[in-house]
Amino acid sequence: MKMQAETPGIMASLGQAARNAAHQLSLASTEAKNLAILEAARNIRARTAEILEANARDMAAARQSGESGAFLDRLALDASRVEAMAKGLEAIAALPDPVGRRLAAYERPNGLSIERIATPLGVIGVIFESRPAVTADAGALCLKAGNAAILRAGSECAFSSRAIHDCLTAGLEAAGLPAAAIGLVPVKDRAAVGLMLAGLDGNLDVIVPRGGKSLVARVQAEAHVPVFAHLEGLVHVVIDRDADLEKAKKIVHNAKMRRTGICGAAETLLVDQACAPTHLAPLVKMLIDAGCEVRGDAETGAADPRVKEASEQDWRTEYLDSIISVRVVKNLDEAIAHIEKYGSHHTDCIVTENANAAERFLKEVDSAIVMHNASTQFADGGEFGFGAEIGIATGRMHARGPVGLEQLTTFKYRVHGDGQTRS
Amino acid sequence: MKMQAETPGIMASLGQAARNAAHQLSLASTEAKNLAILEAARNIRARTAEILEANARDMAAARQSGESGAFLDRLALDASRVEAMAKGLEAIAALPDPVGRRLAAYERPNGLSIERIATPLGVIGVIFESRPAVTADAGALCLKAGNAAILRAGSECAFSSRAIHDCLTAGLEAAGLPAAAIGLVPVKDRAAVGLMLAGLDGNLDVIVPRGGKSLVARVQAEAHVPVFAHLEGLVHVVIDRDADLEKAKKIVHNAKMRRTGICGAAETLLVDQACAPTHLAPLVKMLIDAGCEVRGDAETGAADPRVKEASEQDWRTEYLDSIISVRVVKNLDEAIAHIEKYGSHHTDCIVTENANAAERFLKEVDSAIVMHNASTQFADGGEFGFGAEIGIATGRMHARGPVGLEQLTTFKYRVHGDGQTRS
Numbered sequence: 001m002k003m004q005a006e007t008p009g010i011m012a013s014l015g016q017a018a019r020n021a022a023h024q025l026s027l028a029s030t031e032a033k034n035l036a037i038l039e040a041a042r043n044i045r046a047r048t049a050e051i052l053e054a055n056a057r058d059m060a061a062a063r064q065s066g067e068s069g070a071f072l073d074r075l076a077l078d079a080s081r082v083e084a085m086a087k088g089l090e091a092i093a094a095l096p097d098p099v100g101r102r103l104a105a106y107e108r109p110n111g112l113s114i115e116r117i118a119t120p121l122g123v124i125g126v127i128f129e130s131r132p133a134v135t136a137d138a139g140a141l142c143l144k145a146g147n148a149a150i151l152r153a154g155s156e157c158a159f160s161s162r163a164i165h166d167c168l169t170a171g172l173e174a175a176g177l178p179a180a181a182i183g184l185v186p187v188k189d190r191a192a193v194g195l196m197l198a199g200l201d202g203n204l205d206v207i208v209p210r211g212g213k214s215l216v217a218r219v220q221a222e223a224h225v226p227v228f229a230h231l232e233g234l235v236h237v238v239i240d241r242d243a244d245l246e247k248a249k250k251i252v253h254n255a256k257m258r259r260t261g262i263c264g265a266a267e268t269l270l271v272d273q274a275c276a277p278t279h280l281a282p283l284v285k286m287l288i289d290a291g292c293e294v295r296g297d298a299e300t301g302a303a304d305p306r307v308k309e310a311s312e313q314d315w316r317t318e319y320l321d322s323i324i325s326v327r328v329v330k331n332l333d334e335a336i337a338h339i340e341k342y343g344s345h346h347t348d349c350i351v352t353e354n355a356n357a358a359e360r361f362l363k364e365v366d367s368a369i370v371m372h373n374a375s376t377q378f379a380d381g382g383e384f385g386f387g388a389e390i391g392i393a394t395g396r397m398h399a400r401g402p403v404g405l406e407q408l409t410t411f412k413y414r415v416h417g418d419g420q421t422r423s
Numbered sequence: 424m425k426m427q428a429e430t431p432g433i434m435a436s437l438g439q440a441a442r443n444a445a446h447q448l449s450l451a452s453t454e455a456k457n458l459a460i461l462e463a464a465r466n467i468r469a470r471t472a473e474i475l476e477a478n479a480r481d482m483a484a485a486r487q488s489g490e491s492g493a494f495l496d497r498l499a500l501d502a503s504r505v506e507a508m509a510k511g512l513e514a515i516a517a518l519p520d521p522v523g524r525r526l527a528a529y530e531r532p533n534g535l536s537i538e539r540i541a542t543p544l545g546v547i548g549v550i551f552e553s554r555p556a557v558t559a560d561a562g563a564l565c566l567k568a569g570n571a572a573i574l575r576a577g578s579e580c581a582f583s584s585r586a587i588h589d590c591l592t593a594g595l596e597a598a599g600l601p602a603a604a605i606g607l608v609p610v611k612d613r614a615a616v617g618l619m620l621a622g623l624d625g626n627l628d629v630i631v632p633r634g635g636k637s638l639v640a641r642v643q644a645e646a647h648v649p650v651f652a653h654l655e656g657l658v659h660v661v662i663d664r665d666a667d668l669e670k671a672k673k674i675v676h677n678a679k680m681r682r683t684g685i686c687g688a689a690e691t692l693l694v695d696q697a698c699a700p701t702h703l704a705p706l707v708k709m710l711i712d713a714g715c716e717v718r719g720d721a722e723t724g725a726a727d728p729r730v731k732e733a734s735e736q737d738w739r740t741e742y743l744d745s746i747i748s749v750r751v752v753k754n755l756d757e758a759i760a761h762i763e764k765y766g767s768h769h770t771d772c773i774v775t776e777n778a779n780a781a782e783r784f785l786k787e788v789d790s791a792i793v794m795h796n797a798s799t800q801f802a803d804g805g806e807f808g809f810g811a812e813i814g815i816a817t818g819r820m821h822a823r824g825p826v827g828l829e830q831l832t833t834f835k836y837r838v839h840g841d842g843q844t845r846s
Contacts, residue, residue, distance in 0.1 A: 097517075372838065415793070417795060
């Protein structure tokens with residue numbers, strides 16, 4: 001590990017090397033990019049033992065620091081997780097190349113032909129914490145979209161990330177692509193993150209934070225380059241007065257309980273008072289029976305004695321756990337107003353058999369993903385058919401919702417003329 | 424004019440009012456938005472005398488401050504400029520509504536139907552300097568795309584902007600839309616700009632700086648919200664070895680001399696040494712005869728005694744004047760490398776009859792607009808068929824090139840299901 005005094009120089013070199021590599025990558029063939037990714041996958045399989053050994057060192061250090069079970073689970077690799085990483089890379093190689101897509105093409109009255117063509121974004125910084133597999137999937141997604149990447153792994157997974165990164169480097173070299181196309185910050189020094197947030201002298205075009213709320217909040221607050229951030233998923237399910245109860249139970253159960261720790265998991269249930277007499281108690285019972293703690297308003301409390309009282313803070317909380325807040329609302333207007341006030345513009349859903357109510361909800365709720373009669377756990381790049389994603393953006397610029405390969409590109413205008421001049 | 428101590432409160436209210444208005448505007452009908460814009464145009468015509476009177480006050484103050492001719496020309500309004508402003512608004516009303524466009528639609532194997540639909544961006548801050556007409560066109564463009572706008576006019580055009588803004592407000596009221604949909608910063612205090620750059624408590628989604636290089640640079644350096652900035656147009660024209668000389672002369676003349684003060688004007692001419700013996704002297708002669716100062720390298724100097732010697736700084740200079748820098752390059756590689764080193768990724772052009780050379784140039788030059796055999800002065804939203812533009816972005820995120828109505832929108836995903844849950 002290097003001395004802190006060396007950090008600025010190391011980071012500047014990393015940025016410059018990535019910029020140079022990005023230029024070469026933007027012109028690389030689909031075949032070369034796919035070969036690099038497939039060779040990386042092959043290397044990851046071949047070096048499973050090394051990767052697991054490196055991971056064991058990270059795990060030992062984490063245990064020594066007294067890290068918790070959830071932390072250790074994010075950090076841990078085993079043979080099947082390494083195999084899943086290799087398979088993930090193969091899936092990315094199999095996706096269509098997003099670079100060069102013709103997004104628009106038209107001819108002007110003066111005969112100029114104008115095309116809008118997808119091009120890589122440039123250099124993408126990825127700052128993540130304790131999941132070593134991000135090294136492989138973020139690196140490969142950036143590469144497939146013709147971008148250079150600078151990866152900054154949390155110090156807790158430094159050995160694992162380094163071992164995985166070695167496989168990516170070997171893949172790039174086998175394909176004749178510059179090794180600097182996927183850079184890994186080689187210092188533990190936290191000042192490296194600050195230098196990335198400052199943009200590495202113009203050599204970073206966008207930053208993707210992948211980690212907990214405090215990391216994402218710091219990146220959003222301090223970054224001087226654009227950020228694809230997803231701060232949190234404060235996801236609502238609205239049970240409209242015209243909801244089918246059985247459908248509602250099935251959707252709510254899945255939206256809350258399938259996996260409670262993902263950003264598309266439901267956190268708040270809003271029930272229209274017009275259907276509360278028939279729908280509220282069965283929904284609450286189903287949730288509690290499934291092992292979910294329910295924190296509700298007075299009407300919800302009246303529906304089941306096991307309901308705990310919700311505080312104002314509950315409407316603002318992304319539990320990421322087997323807990324849900326439940327509130328009865330006067331009507332659809334009040335449901336939409338609640339979401340506008342407390343939501344995080346990630347994913348929100350209405351359950352209803354009334355097409356007009358659904359249309360109003362989908363139109364008026366200002367979230368990246370608005371759903372009708374489907375589980376919010378579908379908020380996922382894979383489920384959207386993107387093949388893979390680097391995260392789900394809750395910002396409004398450039399990428400919104402799942403950030404897949406297409407969202408990792410920008411575009412240019414190509415204009416062909418035959419000597420036209422402007423009058 | 425208010426006291427400085429009141430500025431933070433005033434700006435916070437402006438931001439909150441704009442956010443509320445943005446929510447209403449996002450749901451406004453095309454008819455209502457068009458009515459507001461057409462009524463604004465009608466008011467501008469009807470109140471021409473008032474607007475000119477306000478402008479006379481700004482002009483008097485500017486003359487007293489000893490401002491220069493170019494500054495006064497940007498600031499000045501007359502009856503024909505006011506009429507052009509009204510016509511500009513009518514043109515915006517006539518454009519298709521960019522909100523609600525279906526950008527993609529597909530069905531997943533599980534039966535989920537997914538649509539990607541264009542939605543407004545939210546609240547757009549526009550910071551401009553001495554051109555009062557920006558009040559009308561920026562305000563109307565934001566409105567047509569369903570956004571609220573917060574306009575900050577330079578203090579030098581405060582009276583003119585206020586008079587024009589009154590017409591916009593009257594238009595909004597006539598259409599039953601909230602007056603806060605187009606806010607005008609009511610204080611001269613420069614601290615207002617700082618508050619906008621900080622994002623007005625999350626109530627600004629993007630900032631568009633429209634003005635000189637120092638304004639744009641300040642906004643890009645300090646903004647904590649995304650920026651659609653165009654820093655400068657350091658535009659190149661490359662004369663390839665296979666260029667047709669007559670076509671080259673016509674294009675270069677137009678690209679440099681049609682209007683020298685716009686961002687699409689050519690600033691540097693790069694001539695392939697293989698055609699320099701036949702093409703260089705006629706091109707230089709044509710430019711000098713047209714009144715353009717030529718600053719060249721040694722080979723260009725040898726072609727015409729009137730050529731001045733170019734310094735390193737010339738390759739980095741956006742003259743916005745009747746001056747051009749000219750350099751002979753070994754080949755297309757050297758031309759592309761020159762553009763990569765000195766260019767601003769705005770607009771660059773190749774003149775050639777060789778389709779392979781054109782293709783290489785369009786592919787390898789990383790600029791928002793790359794052109795083949797056409798004048799760079801076509802780099803303009805109107806010429807691209809966008810109808811109107813709020814600027815030309817040289818950044819890579821979200822909008823690149825001309826920023827028209829479509830670029831002032833974002834999108835959301837609308838998902839329809841029939842009770843699907845994720846397995």
